[in-house]
Amino acid sequence: MNAKQLRGSQGSSDYARAKRRRRADMGRLTFHSTPVIFNHMVEYNLHLDDLFGSLANSVRRDILQRLIHTQLTISQLAEHYEMSFAAVAKHLNVLAKAQLIVKRRKGKEQIVSIAPEAIQHASHYLAQFEELWNYRFNELDKILQEDD
Numbered sequence: 001m002n003a004k005q006l007r008g009s010q011g012s013s014d015y016a017r018a019k020r021r022r023r024a025d026m027g028r029l030t031f032h033s034t035p036v037i038f039n040h041m042v043e044y045n046l047h048l049d050d051l052f053g054s055l056a057n058s059v060r061r062d063i064l065q066r067l068i069h070t071q072l073t074i075s076q077l078a079e080h081y082e083m084s085f086a087a088v089a090k091h092l093n094v095l096a097k098a099q100l101i102v103k104r105r106k107g108k109e110q111i112v113s114i115a116p117e118a119i120q121h122a123s124h125y126l127a128q129f130e131e132l133w134n135y136r137f138n139e140l141d142k143i144l145q146e147d148d
Helices: 003-010 012-028 040-055 058-067 074-078 085-097 116-147
Strands: 101-106 109-114
Touching: 040 058, 040 085, 040 116, 058 085, 058 101, 058 109, 074 085, 074 109, 085 101
Parallel strands: none
Antiparallel strands: 101 109
16 A cells, blocks of 8 residues: 555544654664674685585596596587486586686587686695694604604
């Protein structure tokens, strides 16, 4: 019901009273602005979750292997698997969400290529653990040499 209908059906005094009540209620509302906290580490970890989650599937790893040296269309990729075109497209969407591949249109086809930057993120993340384990093995070697 719009304002004109409300005035006609209830009379002008009821309409004015309702309008004043709404204004008074709005005056009483307090809006507390909550600061938005953006945690880069959480975002980075979510990206890594997507990345490693997408690498957990053998078909997606095989797709990446095929894209290392060349760019292929979705149809060309789908020929290599005994699954529907739609299933291959879903695998590609998971890889694209993880930023492991890039899709671009060329006419009616989508050309798929690998995005090496994402692999570099995973490699950097894993290098931290490699450094930790190398340190621990070196410390273990020192302890074992002291015992000899």
